[in-house]
Amino acid sequence: MPALTLQDLLDRAGIDDAINAYSHALDQREWRFLEKGFTKDAQITLLDRDQVLDLDGLVELLSGNDATRLGGQHLLGNTWYEIDGDTAHTVTETYWTTLQTSEEADRYLLIRGTAMYVDDLVRTEDGWRIARRALALKSVTRDLVPVREDDLENIRHTLTKDSWYKS
Numbered sequence: 001m002p003a004l005t006l007q008d009l010l011d012r013a014g015i016d017d018a019i020n021a022y023s024h025a026l027d028q029r030e031w032r033f034l035e036k037g038f039t040k041d042a043q044i045t046l047l048d049r050d051q052v053l054d055l056d057g058l059v060e061l062l063s064g065n066d067a068t069r070l071g072g073q074h075l076l077g078n079t080w081y082e083i084d085g086d087t088a089h090t091v092t093e094t095y096w097t098t099l100q101t102s103e104e105a106d107r108y109l110l111i112r113g114t115a116m117y118v119d120d121l122v123r124t125e126d127g128w129r130i131a132r133r134a135l136a137l138k139s140v141t142r143d144l145v146p147v148r149e150d151d152l153e154n155i156r157h158t159l160t161k162d163s164w165y166k167s
Helices: 006-028 031-037 055-065 149-159
Strands: 038-046 051-053 069-084 087-101 108-124 127-145
Touching (some): 006 031, 006 069, 006 087, 006 108, 006 127, 031 038, 031 055, 038 055, 051 055
Antiparallel strands (some): 069 087, 087 108, 108 127
16 A cells, blocks of 8 residues: 555544544534535435435434434444545444333333445535435444433433533
8 A cells, every 4th residue: 555645634634623523413412513524415325224325314313313312422442544636435343322211111212323424525615525425224223221310410411511622
């Protein structure tokens, strides 16, 4: 493998910003961040559901559990980059967890999963953006768990902040 150039490293950083924008948009419900990660006409394919969504459809789907959602986190792991001029293909491993209320008293639904984000990106005037994403689900578990009252209070306190971002 040839040595990476400064431009290679800058491209990787810009691509990482686009990929990270999705996690921040989803985890903090800051949907405006999607435009920092995706092209306006992006297509997102959920392979496990055989479903293709645009950005509006994605927000609608992901907002579906807002009434019961206490929090979530999408952690990005290793990314493989194939960059060719103004286009790129990446594969990123991800792990996520979501905590939701349940119908059982004193029990909360903890969902954990792993997946791959398989992205085709383009360089735009505003930086790298994802034009196509395929979400390949690898594992998912759902458990009803107890949560201590003081932990629950701290989690809910975190949710009272309008935004953690300055811009």
